[in-house]
Amino acid sequence: MPKRKAGEDDGDYTTDWLVISKQYRAKQGFKCEFCSVDLSNHTRLLHTHHKNGVKTDNHYSNLQALCIDCHKKQPSHGKMFVRHEDMQLITRLRQEQKKDNQGLGWDNIFNIADTGVHGVLHLCRSKNRPPPIVGYAIQDANGIVVAQLELAWPSTKFGVAISVNDLEIARSNGWKAFSMMEALEALDRR
Incomplete structure (x- = not known):
């Protein structure tokens, strides 16, 4: 246990923090300990978190x-x-x-979805809709990913995207694709 409480002179990270963080992430195989995503080819997207909030408590049990x-x-x-x-x-x-991720329960969907789409997820769950697939890739004829829907229900070709480009591509591929606000309005009417 740290010798002080979180918030008491947390200050900055220790001078050796970058080395400790890199070693710890490498020891974990550059995988997220919560969602298990492997980021070994994208290490900048993997952080080392202090569980107790004390930035100077670098014991591995706290990381x-x-x-x-x-x-x-x-x-x-x-x-x-x-x-x-x-x-x-x-x-x-x-x-x-x-x-x-088809077949995941609502709690898991909330855990892996971008928090920016949680409003749509809450509305869908309240209307007893089935959970969506999170991060659905739309591919061209050659199998190249050309767009990504944040949330998708492939059986009805209903999807939600944040990027305008993703929306346009999804629509041109026959999807009923909506922005966040459009999705909230469309779902609220159903």
Whole structure:
């Protein structure tokens, strides 16, 4: 246990923090300890989190390797900024590595989805809709990913995207694709 409480002169990280963090993440195989996404080819997206909030308590028992999405969902970390492109990459990697998140329960869907789509998820769950696939990739005829839906219900070709480009491509491929606000309005009417 640390000799002081979190918040008491937490100060900055120790001078050897970068080395400790890198060693710890390497020991974990560059995998998120919460969602298990492998970020060995994208190590900048994997952080080392202090469980007790004390930045100078670098005991391995106090550390946790977390992808930036799981890290921002930790208590007192909600203000962490994650670029949309980085969130999409993590979501796509989760999808590829787990092959499919279809059939996951609502709690797991909330854990892996971008917090920016939680409003749509809450509305869908309240309307007893089935959980969506998170990070659904739309591919061209050659199997190249050309767009990504944040949330998708492939059986009805209903999807939600944040990027305008992703919306346009999904629509041109026959999807009923909506922005966040459009999705909330469409779902609320159903």
